[in-house]
Each structure stands twice: as C-alpha cells, then as structure tokens.
Amino acid sequence: xxxxxxxxxxxxxxxxxxxxxxxxxxxxxxxxxxxxxxxxxxxxxxxxxxxxxxxxxxxxxxxxxxxxxxxxxxxxxxxxxxxxxxxxxxxxxxxxxxxxxxxxxxxxxxxxxxxxxxxxxxxxxxxxxxxxxxxxxxxxxxxxxxxxxxxxxxxxxxxxxxxxxxxxxxxxxxxxxxxxxxxxxxxxxxxxxxxxxxxxxxxxxxxxxxxxxxxxxxxxxxxxxxxxxxxxxxxxxxxxxxxxxxxxxxxxxxxxxxxxxxxxxxxxxxxxxxxxxxxxxxxxxxxxxxxxxxxxxxxxxxxxxxxxxxxxxxxxxxxxxxxxxxxxxxxxxxxxxxxxxxxxxxxxxx
Amino acid sequence: xxxxxxxxxxxxxxxxxxxxxxxxxxxxxxxxxxxxxxxxxxxxxxxxxxxxxxxxxxxxxxxxxxxxxxxxxxxxxxxxxxxxxxxxxxxxxxxxxxxxxxxxxxxxxxxxxxxxxxxxxxxxxxxxxxxxxxxxxxxxxxxxxxxxxxxxxxxxxxxxxxxxxxxxxxxxxxxxxxxxxxxxxxxxxxxxxxxxxxxxxxxxxxxxxxxxxxxxxxxxxxxxxxxxxxxxxxxxxxxxxxxxxxxxxxxxxxxxxxxxxxxxxxxxxxxxxxxxxxxxxxxxxxxxxxxxxxxxxxxxxxxxxxxxxxxxxxxxxxxxxxxxxxxxxxxxxxxxxxxxxxxxxxxxxx
Numbered sequence: 001x002x003x004x005x006x007x008x009x010x011x012x013x014x015x016x017x018x019x020x021x022x023x024x025x026x027x028x029x030x031x032x033x034x035x036x037x038x039x040x041x042x043x044x045x046x047x048x049x050x051x052x053x054x055x056x057x058x059x060x061x062x063x064x065x066x067x068x069x070x071x072x073x074x075x076x077x078x079x080x081x082x083x084x085x086x087x088x089x090x091x092x093x094x095x096x097x098x099x100x101x102x103x104x105x106x107x108x109x110x111x112x113x114x115x116x117x118x119x120x121x122x123x124x125x126x127x128x129x130x131x132x133x134x135x136x137x138x139x140x141x142x143x144x145x146x147x148x149x150x151x152x153x154x155x156x157x158x159x160x161x162x163x164x165x166x167x168x169x170x171x172x173x174x175x176x177x178x179x180x181x182x183x184x185x186x187x188x189x190x191x192x193x194x195x196x197x198x199x200x201x202x203x204x205x206x207x208x209x210x211x212x213x214x215x216x217x218x219x220x221x222x223x224x225x226x227x228x229x230x231x232x233x234x235x236x237x238x239x240x241x242x243x244x245x246x247x248x249x250x251x252x253x254x255x256x257x258x259x260x261x262x263x264x265x266x267x268x269x270x271x272x273x274x275x276x277x278x279x280x281x282x283x284x285x286x287x288x289x290x291x292x293x294x295x296x297x298x299x300x301x302x303x304x305x306x307x308x309x310x311x312x313x314x315x316x317x318x319x320x321x322x323x324x325x326x327x328x329x330x331x332x333x334x335x336x337x338x339x340x341x342x343x344x345x346x347x348x349x350x
Numbered sequence: 351x352x353x354x355x356x357x358x359x360x361x362x363x364x365x366x367x368x369x370x371x372x373x374x375x376x377x378x379x380x381x382x383x384x385x386x387x388x389x390x391x392x393x394x395x396x397x398x399x400x401x402x403x404x405x406x407x408x409x410x411x412x413x414x415x416x417x418x419x420x421x422x423x424x425x426x427x428x429x430x431x432x433x434x435x436x437x438x439x440x441x442x443x444x445x446x447x448x449x450x451x452x453x454x455x456x457x458x459x460x461x462x463x464x465x466x467x468x469x470x471x472x473x474x475x476x477x478x479x480x481x482x483x484x485x486x487x488x489x490x491x492x493x494x495x496x497x498x499x500x501x502x503x504x505x506x507x508x509x510x511x512x513x514x515x516x517x518x519x520x521x522x523x524x525x526x527x528x529x530x531x532x533x534x535x536x537x538x539x540x541x542x543x544x545x546x547x548x549x550x551x552x553x554x555x556x557x558x559x560x561x562x563x564x565x566x567x568x569x570x571x572x573x574x575x576x577x578x579x580x581x582x583x584x585x586x587x588x589x590x591x592x593x594x595x596x597x598x599x600x601x602x603x604x605x606x607x608x609x610x611x612x613x614x615x616x617x618x619x620x621x622x623x624x625x626x627x628x629x630x631x632x633x634x635x636x637x638x639x640x641x642x643x644x645x646x647x648x649x650x651x652x653x654x655x656x657x658x659x660x661x662x663x664x665x666x667x668x669x670x671x672x673x674x675x676x677x678x679x680x681x682x683x684x685x686x687x688x689x690x691x692x693x694x695x696x697x698x699x700x
Contacts, residue, residue: 067628234623253627267621273584276635277603278417283633285626 006033009110009327011075014063018335021328024061025081033113035090044092044122046103046114050134051324051345052084053331054143054171061331071289072107080109081327084137086125087114088350094119102126102133104141106289110327112347128310138342139316140306143171146254146288148305149297150230151179154252154284159184161227162246164220166237168205169196169317171342172254176230177203178314188223190216190237192337199340203315211237220244228252235268242272245279253285317341356383359460359677361425364413368685371678374411375431383463385440393465394442394472396453400484401460401674401695402434403681404493404521411681421639422457430459431677434487436475437464438700444469452476452483454491456639460677462697478660488692489666490656493521496604496638498655499647500580501529504602504634509534511577512596514570516587518555519546519667521692522604526580527553528664538573540566540587542687549690553665561587570594578602585618592622592631601633667691 007029015024038045059070060083066074075081085108089101096119097103105121108114116122125136138144151157163180167173168189180187181204189205191197192212200208207223209216217240220226225246231238231253241251275281286293308314319339321330324347334343357379365374388395409420410433416424425431435458439451446469447453455471458464466472475486488494501507513530517523518539530537531554539555541547542562550558557573559566567590570576575596581588581603591601625631636643658664669689671680674697684693 234627238623239617267589267619268623269617270620270623271617273588273618273620276633277584277637278635280636280640281633282635283626283631285628285632286630287627290630 001034001036003032003034004112005029006031006111006113007324008080008112009324010078011061011063011081012077014065015058015061018332019058019061019328020332021325025328027325027328035113038115040091040093040115042093043115043117043119044094044097044103045090046087046108046116046122047090048085048087048108048110048112048114048324048347049350050086050137051108051110051327051347052137052142053327053334053343053345054083055334056142057081057083057331058335080111080114082107082109084108084142085110086133086137088133097122097124102136104136106142110324112324128306131306131310134318134320134344134346135306135309135316137344138171138318139175139309139314142288143342144175144305144309144316145298145301147172147175147179148301149288149290149293150252150254150284150286151176152297152300153286153293154250154282155180155228156250157183157185157228160186162186162188162224163228163230164188164190164224164226164241164244165230165232166190166211167192167232167337168200168203168208169193169340170232171317173230173232174199174203174317174341175314177205180228181205185228186223188219188226190219196340199317216240217243225249230254239268239270239272242270242275242281245275245281247279249279249281251281251283253283254287319343321345323347351384351386353382353384355379356381356461356463357674358430358462359674360428361411361413361431362427364415365408365411368682369408369411369678370682371675375678377675385463388465390441390443390465392443393467393469394444394447394453395440396437396458396464396466396472397440398435398437398458398460398462398464398674398697399700400436400487401458401677401697402487402492403677403684403693403695404433405684406492407431407433407681408685430461430464432457432459434458434492435460436483436487438483447472447474452486454486456492460674462674478656481656481660484668484694484696485656485659485666487694488521488668489525489659489664492638493692494525494655494659494666495648495651497522497525497529498651499638499640499643500602500604500634500636501526502647502650503636503643504600504632505530505578506600507533507535507578510536512536512538512574513578513580514538514540514574514576514591514594515580515582516540516561517542517582517687518550518553518558519543519690520582521667523580523582524549524553524667524691525664527555530578531555535578536573538569538576540569546690549667566590567593575599580604589618589620589622592620592625595625595629595631597629599629599631601631603633603635604637669693671695673697 169191189200189208190211197208224244229241229251519541539550539558540561574594579591579601
C-alpha cells in the first residue's frame, strides 16, 4: 500500500487564556507514513480513534509552566501534543499486543497514526459488549475512575444525606451524581447552561439549577445543608458550599477549572473558611492517578463500572467533535464550559 | 462567718472588635454571699480559682451571634459570663463531690464563688502530684486535648517529615510543636513577637520566626515543603502553607483567630486553593468537644499527658493575670496576640 497522510497537532506556544489553533498549536498535514513498511523496532503501530480533551490537557498546554504534579512530560515546541486516547493496533512486534487489539494511553499522540515510544503507558482493553471503545477514555476511563475513586475513598456517603455536585453535566460530575443516587442520597446539581440542567435532571438530580442565572447561595440555603460537596470548580462555588455545610461534611475536590481559566493570579475571595473548623469539615483533594487510590479501587472499578455502563444502569454522555484538526478548539470549549458530558475528538470511527 | 463579697463579671453587650471592660462586660462588686449558710439545694458551692480566656470565650462574647456550633448557651445581658475554669469545692450536698475536691467546668461562672446549676458540666479532677490545678484548664485541659486529639486523629505524622505550626507559642500550638518533636519531625514555627519566637525555639522548634517581620512565604520556600500544617489562624497563613505543601500533606485546622478579629466580613483572598487538588492535600477542621474525638482519644490523653507534664517531659506555659476584674482585658490580649502560652485569670491562689 502506498504511504498515506499522517496529520499531527504540534505544540507551538504555552497557553495564555484559552487555547487557539494556529497559536497554541499548529495542525500539520505535511507528514506521510507507510503503514506496511514503517519500522517498529519491537513496538506497535496504532491507528488513533478518539482523543480526550479535558482539564489535564489544559495543564499540559501550559508547556514549561505545567503543574508539577502532572506526571507526564511537558509538551515540547514543534512536537505533537498528546493526551488520553484510544486506538487500534495495526501491526505489532511486541508479544503483549496483536493486530486488532484496542488500546488506551494517557499520552497518545494527537496524530492519525503513532508508534508509542514507551509501551508502559499503553494498555490493552477489551471493550464490554455494546460499549464503544471511546467510552474507555470517558465514563469507563479516567473521568469515571476520578468519580469512582474519589467517591469511594472520601464521600462516606449515607442514605438520606444530601450531595451538592458542581459541573454536574461534566464527565466526572455526571458519574458522581449517579453514584450518589444509587446510594439513596438527595442530589443538588449545578451546571452552566439550561441544557446541562436538563441533562442533570434526566440523570436523577433532585434539584438542578443554572448557576449563571440562579443564586447558588439561595439554592443551598433552601435545599441544604449539604453533607457531601463534590467540587469541580473551587472558588466562589466552594465558598458557598462551605457556608451551607452540615456538621462533619465531606468536601471532595478533583477540579480547579475556575483557577485554570482565571490566569490573572488575583486569587479568590473566601468568606466561609472558618466553617471548616466550626463545622468539623473534611476537605480532600486528589488526582485519579494517585497510586494509593489505584491500589484501593482500580480492581472494583474495572469489575463493576463498565458492566453497569453497558447495561445502561449508569449513563454516559459523549460530546463528539469530528476531526483531529479540532483538538484545540475542543479544549477551548471544555475550558469555557461549552461541552456536555465527555468531550472527545474523533480522529477515525474505526 | 459573716457574709463576704462575691464579685462577678456580667455580660453587657455583644462583641464588636476587641472586648472592652465597662462596655462588653461590667465588673460587679455589689453581691455578697454567706458561704456557710447559702442554700445549695443538693448542689455544691465552688470557690473559683482560675479562669481560662480563649477564642471560645470570644465566640461566646458575640452573645446572640455566637457560632451555632459552640455547644453552650449564649451569654445573657446582665448575667455572669462563663468559660472553662477550675475551682475548689467548699461545701457539697451531692455525693459525687466532697469539700476540698478540685473541679473543672467549661461553663464556670466568672465570679469569686458559684453554685453551678448543672452538675453535668462539673468534673472532679485529681491533679497529678506537682501539677497546679490551673494546668487542667490549659495543657492538661481543653487546649492540650485540642492539640492531642487533632494530632492523633489527623496528622498521620511520620519521622523525618516537616510540620509548620502557626501561633506556636499559644496553648495549642506549643503542645503540637512538642508532640511533633517527640515523633521525630522537623518543626517550622511561627509566632507574632520575638519573645514568642524564643519560646518556640526553647520548646524544640528547628526553625522559628516572627511572621510580622519575616515573610512566611520565604521561610516555607526555604525550609519546606511541609507535610503537616497546623492551622490556628486560617487566612493568608493558610494560603502560604497551601503554596508550599508537599504531596499528600495533611492540614489540620482548629482555629480561626484571623476571622474573629476581622469582623469586616470581607473574607480573605486565597491564591493557592488549587493545590488541594494538585497535591492531594487533606484538610481537617475540628473542635475538641467533638463526640467522636472524645471517644477515640480522651482516655489516652488522660492516661499519658498529665504525667508527661508533671515530669517535665512536656512543657506548659501559663500567662497569668491576677484578679477577676481583668477577664475582659485578658481576652482582648489573647485576641490581639499579646499573650504567651495559656492565658489564665487567677481569681484566687487557693
């Protein structure tokens, strides 16, 4: 077969505000690849199917300024960007992988085809019947794990208690919402558009509201106090939650969208921090790749969540953008709160 | 014996800023009491020896605005104020108490003599030989318990790790500092005067500094990152600690002096909240009267800490003011950071 195009997204300059194609990144269509002949040197050739764009990607887009706790190398100028992604093996010289295998990687290159340099990051998946491979970078992958690990480790959920979850229509929040309902909690959900509010209600939220048109403080005063707060945004939403927390409330933080978007460095004004003491609140922050969380909860996640998703007992929502060239615009949409559920960029359907 | 004076401190009006004698409270010397004849109705007559003034007292001085989580009744206008105190039984009609017993209570009236209305709050103590009864409202009492309970429940201290403790010369901070040194930690201590810094060094702090003349940020950048932060102040000190936290740091909050003193309601500006997520930090707030903390740690505290204090293996520091009339000035000193160690007002030496 003749060589084919291998388009790539190249990192150009560190993020300042929202990412822009042509500035933050460059879409490069100048490469070609011979899929039959390209040397693998003991590795595997992967056709990229879907790419995840998410806050972690934004962190990497900071280039040399990326947060130190992100355990991946910085994006390098002129080199392909990467993120969680799912692909299909076209050829393999490694005994762990065979042609036709589906694979996921947290550092899959934003390209049409790639030969991963470090096979330790590449993980074979066997999709549950009925579940598209792309779900393994969404509800059955990192965002689902984030929700599940944090919920299991920190929520101490009790039936009849009240949860407040911010960004309830996002890939993590929508899973948290459903886990809480399965445990018999009352769920208060916030989101940034009326369409997202509808989605949260359809997933079982008892109370759902648009925080851009409705006062968080008023809703929580009426529907709280809250026993568990799932924080995807920090800032003033966190402050409102602190002001309406029950005694011994558990606050779980896995997101910081408001800080990533606000690059002014001015910080946020907090009025209710004293409640952490006065109401005996426990605040736990985490990233889902934390080794001790994997050790505690990875097996249970793999044994249960994909099956529940395939059976429809847990819902997943994908926000699909077609075409590798839209990675950077897709990330800007996520950061601006314009995506619903899990944002993926589909590079190839199969 | 002829009736004697029974001076009292009466609550006059809720706190606005720092408490002022004659405004917040009135010192009333118009009462007399016949110690031999006053009817006890099955209760006990207590001679007040020492009174504790502390942040909790400031909360009660808010009158009707006291924080809801303080499990004591509000101060009533024209009625005596109260707080933790230690006294000696002069007469008893209750089988649980005998003449000569020492007693402590969290709601001991600020008076020379008192007949407690609710004996459930009155607790008999048998001071460890060599330990003055007043220590039982300090290092062997509530402040010591606050330090011990919080440390045991939340610090997960490991030898070689680094602690940062704010208000290190206070009754809670000075105990935390010593507990951390006993577990082989490096201790960074901050305090608000050079005299307090000296005290912290004498208690074993590896690094001690005056936060009014030295940048917290610079010290923590040089001596950190910190694995455990003991927060007595919240606000900008908490923010600096978040900025210099190690992965999986534990933050323990039992104080909120900065919020009590700042009554403007403007809140505090926080720049480093995202680190709670990025560095997987756990923040635990608590009050020492929490039932589950008592259940976990009260016995171990009583079995070990008073003995260590009596032997001198743990140090206690008392800042004594003589005379009941100085309760309100004493509280203002505590709130303004002018006291060293445990502030007590001595009503009578024996």
